[in-house]
Amino acid sequence: MVAISINKLTKNFGDKTVVSIPEFCFPANEIIGLVGNNGAGKTTLFRLILNLLKANGGSVDFLFEECQEDSPANGLPPTPSTKSIANYDNAWKSQITAYLDEAFLIEYLTAEEFFSxxxxxxxxxxxxxxxxxEDYREFLSNEILGQTKYIRELSAGNKQKVGIVAALLPKASAVILDEPFNFLDPSSQNLLKKLLVDYKNKYHASVIISSHNLQHTIDISDRVVLMEHGEIIKNIDHITPESTKILSEYFKSART
Known part of the structure; x- marks a missing residue:
């Protein structure tokens, strides 16, 4: 299992600060919904976590929980230990996967070639x-698997499916998905929600998703994190009708 720890993280574009997070931890073994309006800093935060953007300050660390292979002499269960790896160290890359956009795809390959x-x-x-x-065949459908089409020839929705499944196939300890429900039809959105819940439960993984669709996020998230102007302004770790109402009213007021 892996948690993601953020400390004094900042990112500026010119004179504008687009991310400013003094301290935050994305816990292990949760589905975490990162929500916010356009320009809130969600995608920039993901890129900072993945070291795709260089921060102006602060750090991101991956906290891996490890168990001893052998039980101690006293016969008690082994005590987990935590190993911290900074995001600039390549050692984390075997345990963290992501799909943010089409730039993550290799479009001159077929879907199966890309998965390989x-x-x-x-x-x-x-x-x-x-x-x-096997777990993803219904989601991918016959339009993607067993075809000779290159990824570049697929529809936007099918490209989205290929990218999401590619992030899930390695069975990583943490998966980051930026707007995964985009371009998907309602049936595929419902299938994806089930896939993500099953993935978290099966692999005790962290699944961090961003979404403009509050309902999809609330449906599957253990925690909802609200960003505004590059800052985390709410961390809701228990989804209730009251917390859902607060979030709904926030987005309603932001539109007026």
């Missing part, structure tokens, strides 16, 4: 690809 590439990049044998794909 992703497994190889994680030092996973591609002989097990078909088995790994």
């Amino acid at each position: 590439f992703i497994l190889k990049a994680h030092n996973i044998q591609t002989i097990g690809l078909e088995e790994r794909l």
